[in-house]
Amino acid sequence: MKKWIEKLEMVLTRFKDIEGLLSQPEVINDQERFQKLSMEYAELTDVVNEYERYKELRENISEAEEILEIAEDEEMIELANMQLEEAKPEVEKLEEKLPLMLIPKDPNDEKNVIVEIRGGAGGDEANLFGGDLYRMYSRYAEKMGWKVEVMSSNPSEMGGYKEITFMIEGNGAYSRLKYESGVHRVQRVPSTESSGRIHTSTSTVAVLPEAEELDIEINQHELKIDTYRSSGPGGQSVNTTDSAVRITHEPTGLVVSCQDEKSQHKNRDKAMRILRARLKEKMEAEQHAELAQERKSQIGTGDRSERIRTYNFPQGRVTDHRINLTMHQLDSILDGELDEVIDSLTTADQIEKLKQVQ
Template sequence: MFDKLEDLLRKYDELMNELSQPEVINDTKRYTALMKEENDLRPIVAAYKEYKDCKTNIEDSLAMLDEESDDELRELAKMELNDSKSRVEELEKELKVLLLPKDPNDDKNVMVEIRAGAGGDEAALFAAEVYRMYVHYAESRRWKTEMMSLNENGIGGFKECVFMISGQGAYSRLKYESGVHRVQRVPETESGGRIHTSTITVAIMPEAEEVDVEIDMNDIKFDVFRASGNGGQSVNTTDSAVRLTHMPSGIVISSQDEKSQLKNKDKAMKILRARLYELEIQKKQSEEAKERRSQVGTGDRSEKIRTYNFPQGRVTDHRIKLTLHKLESILNGDLDEIIDSLIAADQAAKLANMNQD
């Protein structure tokens, strides 16, 4: 581990030297790429430098205890020694986590797809609530959201919606949200007061650039139609809505939120790229079965990951057996405690897996 850290320290110094060269500063593309690399290395280098300083402090404190006879100075040396030893243990753990292989998609924006599952209108209403939960969470982190595709049920529920969340590290935090979300509550439409269980599925897909996924435009069939709202009333009088069919995968995407056919086509292509990229990621994870087992569910749509129980005001994440009695604040976007716990559990599983190797 320490050989690798020394290599990274040398690499960081070379990088900083390169970033100060006028020819690099004047080359925007090169400078941006190097700054991203520097940004990735900085936390590891800072932790390792602090680790080395603490090790030096331990040696100095031990030397002082050997040489010094003054009681007051010896007491100060003991305190310094204990503090440095404690910090060294913490930093060793931090450095192991920082050295874990980074998910190449972590810095990407995300496409979030929410679909109503079992439970009819109640599932669709819950899908709309979960959409708002993620929008509130995005706002709390100053990320931007944009609706890409929406299919409503007429009473305020969402049969299906796809929206984009743009912001630094969006995928790194939201990737654990993929799976089946279950709600238990008495629906407003239920006169007998019985608790119903409904489900929705959430898929978190990293935004894919054109370089990430190759798409042959000959494989795509485009249909245009007139956009309509609930009840079939005309929303506009031109054929601006777009239906895209990707022949090899069978993926069908409709987009009608924009008044421009070109903008709807562009949104449909973004969704297609994200879905095809997600399929590639799923395939890779399936092939790497050992790594997949060490992860905390980051993609399987069929996995039941969380229950929102209204009568008891609780939310339970089944993967890490975490139960929080603050349903209302979670639905208002207070997701950090759950996400931080999932990240910690994922890192612990990966570290355990690394130690076995």
């Protein structure tokens, strides 16, 4: 028996167990348990229905093959052949689909994301490239019908950003952008380079699923909150009141600053949303570190220090190093045409995870 069929049998058993539990008075009266089981039941329904259909088709094929072995009547033979012609292609499709349905869903997939971009090695050129990446993700979000909101930014005097943090709100935002975390490298001739020499610079991207208050509980007594006057590039004052906010989470040492809004309240709210997302990421990273095997089955670890992609301007080429994907559409990719890259990463990730269930 194939490994994935064994797993589907276990899913079917669990589904029937839940079905029985949901009709028991003690479960119905325990609203928390009833709700939890109802959600699990709903999540398993699709895969169970498809598996039941698969088993039914396999039985139809067996019956048709038995008839062909013993039948002499032409009409019976013709009916059996028709049954095989109908059932076999559907079985093949389900044999591709069912293992994919067994891949555990990422609970964060439907969430909004907080994206942090920081200029890395390369000084001004790294900051300019950070601005290019911000534009790339903003354009992609626009094409997807998602909303972009800048949470915090530190513009560079030469253009671009030393760092920028922004939220992308939209269905499935995390599922599409989660593979973007890591070091993005750019190779190009800076506008300030008179000899035409190619420079290599980097920017770091972190993609964090938005954390709700229910996901991460923060003890207010563990926060140190400072307020100060916000300033623009080069120390230029942009505000005459103490509206900028810096929050330090003392147990972890995480620090978040926000100064883009004129209202201290709005800056504090944005800083808390970023802090929650970073704490959630830290907690999940620690859990993943314990599950070494799970990390091996991911396309990229999501580690900020992992070099994931190179954008080569002289050759108009983009290379994703995790899956050895090279594309010669640099301009369109930087203009937000990311679907081909994201689809390739998603497929590669599914193939790796399929190995765990097949």
